[in-house]
Amino acid sequence: MQATSDQAGRGYIMVTGGSRGIGAAICDMAARDGYDVCINYRSDETQAQAVAEQVRSHGRKALVFQADIGNAEQISDLFQAADDNLGTLTALVNNAGTSGFIGRVDAISASDLQEIFSLNVVGSFLCAGEAVRRMSTMHGGQGGSIVNMSSAAARLGAAGRNVHYAASKRALEALTFGLAQEVAGEGIRVNTVSPGVIDTEIHSRERLAQMGPQLPMKRPGTAAEVANTVMWLLSPAASYVSGTNVGVSGAR
Numbered sequence: 238m239q240a241t242s243d244q245a246g247r248g249y250i251m252v253t254g255g256s257r258g259i260g261a262a263i264c265d266m267a268a269r270d271g272y273d274v275c276i277n278y279r280s281d282e283t284q285a286q287a288v289a290e291q292v293r294s295h296g297r298k299a300l301v302f303q304a305d306i307g308n309a310e311q312i313s314d315l316f317q318a319a320d321d322n323l324g325t326l327t328a329l330v331n332n333a334g335t336s337g338f339i340g341r342v343d344a345i346s347a348s349d350l351q352e353i354f355s356l357n358v359v360g361s362f363l364c365a366g367e368a369v370r371r372m373s374t375m376h377g378g379q380g381g382s383i384v385n386m387s388s389a390a391a392r393l394g395a396a397g398r399n400v401h402y403a404a405s406k407r408a409l410e411a412l413t414f415g416l417a418q419e420v421a422g423e424g425i426r427v428n429t430v431s432p433g434v435i436d437t438e439i440h441s442r443e444r445l446a447q448m449g450p451q452l453p454m455k456r457p458g459t460a461a462e463v464a465n466t467v468m469w470l471l472s473p474a475a476s477y478v479s480g481t482n483v484g485v486s487g488a489r
């Protein structure tokens with residue numbers, strides 16, 4: 238039987254956009270679960286360092302690394318630095334994402350589209366490729382798990398607000414389904430988590446206050462509620478779960 242990350246120890250987890258919101262909650266829970274953690278961020282080092290302190294308080298190693306996931310060269314530097322400092326990659330969460338421009342399809346510009354797709358889609362593809370080259374048993378790795386962060390918007394369409402965001406997240410779901418089949422025999426599982434409205438800084442306070450009572454559970458979700466699902470998908474408890482999409486949308 239092939240050794241997997243589940244059997245051979247935790248190694249390190251790469252969390253893109255790990256400095257706040259859902260990503261920060263994943264970093265904290267991953268450290269509690271025994272992973273060393275690479276916390277990627279783009280602009281706010283102070284927040285990323287605070288997450289690193291939490292990781293270290295659980296007795297795990299933390300690396301804080303600035304890289305724009307919309308930039309191929311910076312992605313390559315990020316993974317190299319993480320290998321040098323943390324050892325063996327066993328999990329990737331493609332979490333960094335933007336909702337970008339807010340408006341209708343007939344108002345969006347080419348540069349807005351390029352910005353959203355470079356981060357949400359191209360960046361996630363490139364990170365997945367970096368992870369597969371390290372984790373696949375075909376490349377001499379010990380296996381592992383990838384979670385892509387989609388959104389309920391991919392199913393709902395986000396009409397009048399950000400159809401471009403919904404489309405970018407649908408693309409991530411296709412990445413999950415196809416890649417899961419490519420690497421299923423190489424010790425790697427790939428899944429999607431699709432949150433509904435979650436209380437993070439991606440939303441304005443006004444929008445959350447307005448939307449909360451209209452949601453089926455009469456409240457937004459928490460970052461921890463999403464992180465719990467991600468950690469389950471990464472864990473041995475989900476050892477036969479791959480190529481699927483788990484909603485965390487409170488019945489939305």
Ligand code: NAP
Pocket residue numbers: 253254255256257258259260277278279280281282304305306307331332333334335336356386387388389431432433434435436437438439440
């Ligand atoms: P958030 O609070 O806005 O946090 C975003 C994180 O991504 C931050 O750590 C930010 O770092 C980082 N980031 C942004 N652009 C980046 C880039 N170009 N390169 C690297 N890092 C970058 O967002 P969130 O709500 O936690 O969302 C996390 C993921 O969940 C996203 O993919 C989002 O689409 C998805 N999601 C969220 C919701 C929701 O309701 N919150 C619902 C569905 C899906 P800096 O601050 O340093 O830039």
